[in-house]
Amino acid sequence: MTSTTAPDLILHGGPILTLDGGPLDVTRAESESTGDLAVAIGEGRIVAVGATPDVLALASQGTRLVDLDGAAVVPGFQDQHAHPLVEGLQAGWLDLTRAPDVRAALRFLAGAAAEARSSVGVERWVEAWYHPSAWREARHPTRDELDRIVPDVPVLLHHGSGHAAVANSLALAYAGITTERPDPPGATIERDASGEPTGMVMGSDPAAPFAAALPPLTPEALRDAVRQAGARLAAAGVTAVADAHLGGLGDPVSELAAYAGAVLDGDFPQRLTVMPGLAHLAAVDEDPPTPDDIGALVPPDVRDRIRVGPAKFFSDGALSTGDAWLREAYTDAASRPPELSRGRPAHEPEALEERLRRAHLAGWQLATHAIGDAGIEVTLDAYRRILSTSPRADHRHRVEHAMVLEPDLLRAAVQLEVVAVIQPEFVTGTGDVYLDRLGERTRDVYPYRRWLDAGLRVAFSSDRPFARGAPLDGIRAAFRIAGPSGRRLHAEAGPDVGEALRAWTSWAAWAARDEGHAGRIVPGLAADLVVLSADPTTIASELWAGGRDGVEVLATLVRGRAVHGEVGHG
Numbered sequence: 285m286t287s288t289t290a291p292d293l294i295l296h297g298g299p300i301l302t303l304d305g306g307p308l309d310v311t312r313a314e315s316e317s318t319g320d321l322a323v324a325i326g327e328g329r330i331v332a333v334g335a336t337p338d339v340l341a342l343a344s345q346g347t348r349l350v351d352l353d354g355a356a357v358v359p360g361f362q363d364q365h366a367h368p369l370v371e372g373l374q375a376g377w378l379d380l381t382r383a384p385d386v387r388a389a390l391r392f393l394a395g396a397a398a399e400a401r402s403s404v405g406v407e408r409w410v411e412a413w414y415h416p417s418a419w420r421e422a423r424h425p426t427r428d429e430l431d432r433i434v435p436d437v438p439v440l441l442h443h444g445s446g447h448a449a450v451a452n453s454l455a456l457a458y459a460g461i462t463t464e465r466p467d468p469p470g471a472t473i474e475r476d477a478s479g480e481p482t483g484m485v486m487g488s489d490p491a492a493p494f495a496a497a498l499p500p501l502t503p504e505a506l507r508d509a510v511r512q513a514g515a516r517l518a519a520a521g522v523t524a525v526a527d528a529h530l531g532g533l534g535d536p537v538s539e540l541a542a543y544a545g546a547v548l549d550g551d552f553p554q555r556l557t558v559m560p561g562l563a564h565l566a567a568v569d570e571d572p573p574t575p576d577d578i579g580a581l582v583p584p585d586v587r588d589r590i591r592v593g594p595a596k597f598f599s600d601g602a603l604s605t606g607d608a609w610l611r612e613a614y615t616d617a618a619s620r621p622p623e624l625s626r627g628r629p630a631h632e633p634e635a636l637e638e639r640l641r642r643a644h645l646a647g648w649q650l651a652t653h654a655i656g657d658a659g660i661e662v663t664l665d666a667y668r669r670i671l672s673t674s675p676r677a678d679h680r681h682r683v684e685h686a687m688v689l690e691p692d693l694l695r696a697a698v699q700l701e702v703v704a705v706i707q708p709e710f711v712t713g714t715g716d717v718y719l720d721r722l723g724e725r726t727r728d729v730y731p732y733r734r735w736l737d738a739g740l741r742v743a744f745s746s747d748r749p750f751a752r753g754a755p756l757d758g759i760r761a762a763f764r765i766a767g768p769s770g771r772r773l774h775a776e777a778g779p780d781v782g783e784a785l786r787a788w789t790s791w792a793a794w795a796a797r798d799e800g801h802a803g804r805i806v807p808g809l810a811a812d813l814v815v816l817s818a819d820p821t822t823i824a825s826e827l828w829a830g831g832r833d834g835v836e837v838l839a840t841l842v843r844g845r846a847v848h849g850e851v852g853h854g
């Protein structure tokens with residue numbers, strides 16, 4: 285328990301949930317919830333945790349003693365799949381999810397276009413984000429609707445999942461999206477029977493066809509986006525976060541520069557893991573850059589704060605845009621184009637496997653977006669073949685999202701020791717769409733108890749801004765397992781609260797191979813902590829499910845320093 289560093293801060297007088305059973309421990313956290321512990325912090329690290337009198341005895345003259353007054357301390361939340369830069373940029377776009385229906389959304393756009401017209405001298409686009417599930421009609425706006433309301437300003441609407449976009453005719457013209465234009469990587473330009481673009485673009489990078497025409501993202505705009513994201517994450521209790529698609533905006537170097545600048549200015553206090561989208565950086569038949577190659581792009585003065593994590597790939601699309609790839613047809617296939625009745629893969633399976641193999645051989649931990657059962661199956665099959673020809677102990681290869689994990693796929697994931705990095709809050713926002721599109725296949729969407737009992741390794745994350753993203757909301761969602769209407773996806777049991785906490789802390793750190801830095805409250809690890817208004821493990825899951833838990837983030841500490849809220853009273 286003791287250390288030679290004199291503590292500069294001691295927290296006592298409230299439950300300290302250490303989650304200290306080792307990074308993969310699955311014992312319940314309840315037993316560790318006790319008001320009798322205290323934690324001492326020095327030089328940004330946890331120097332001692334133990335019985336309160338023993339820890340208080342370490343205090344010297346310069347030690348600040350903070351009585352938690354019953355508030356609880358847990359390890360800082362780790363959101364190891366998020367998109368901070370996109371979140372910050374999205375904060376500058378028009379938010380159409382506030383509209384009740386498509387008509388109201390179009391009126392919002394008309395207002396934004398009027399503003400854009402009046403700003404002289406700059407070429408203005410109207411960018412907005414929308415989510416059909418927020419609207420009465422639950423559909424995408426069409427190019428024609430956009431043209432009628434805004435014919436003379438380019439309009440680009442980003443779908444809230446990040447997997448679709450809709451443009452008006454002027455935006456298509458500015459971007460040179462014509463009948464002849466081929467699809468760029470990561471984007472499928474939808475066309476009507478005559479080959480004319482419909483205005484809809486789908487894929488993992490749906491804004492790609494517009495990238496060259498959009499006003500350039502200046503270094504200042506990127507920096508500002510990172511700053512906004514850092515503050516929002518801190519308010520939610522997040523002390524470590526991953527950018528799950530470095531290079532997704534087109535240029536990993538300028539994205540890293542924006543993060544580095546904000547880190548150095550103290551505007552982005554979180555520890556950042558970057559997950560490069562290697563499909564942008566190498567052709568399918570080329571060896572991709574290695575982790576060291578990407579690490580060399582991180583400015584040297586922030587290498588203790590920005591680390592290179594897994595390589596990111598895409599196996600398929602999203603359920604909310606209907607291009608997650610399923611083994612059997614979507615339940616609502618009758619209302620979809622026949623070639624999309626099962627969704628579609630992001631790459632031909634052979635090409636995906638070739639990319640994964642080369643990345644594995646280059647030393648990468650793999651993280652593959654796979655949502656539909658067919659998308660997950662080709663990912664796990666590729667992992668199995670790659671690991672059997674080129675075994676690697678403790679590989680921790682990941683499946684991101686892992687939504688339609690049918691029983692055979694669950695068995696395969698456990699057997700391959702694959703980590704599922706999932707987003708409980710997706711269900712809160714889009715669960716009704718899953719019920720309409722998957723039918724009874726929703727029984728295999730996030731059955732937490734069954735997964736954990738089967739031995740699946742799970743980490744929670746948010747994918748923010750594609751969900752609102754607060755970890756406490758993610759815990760609520762795991763107990764609720766229902767969409768906005770309240771219809772449940774299935775009747776399977778949820779996790780216990782201790783497991784849900786671990787999935788946001790120690791298990792998430794493990795999934796990012798960063799368990800040696802933080803994720804538990806043990807001496808030697810970084811003092812990345814969250815102070816909560818109540819001990820989460822004493823609150824019944826029904827209260828969490830109904831959002832009546834009353835738990836709030838009071839303060840967030842990174843390296844022992846408050847980056848949100850206050851610790852103690854001054």
Ligand SMILES: [Zn+2]
Binds near residue numbers: 365366367528747
């Ligand atoms: Zn993502």
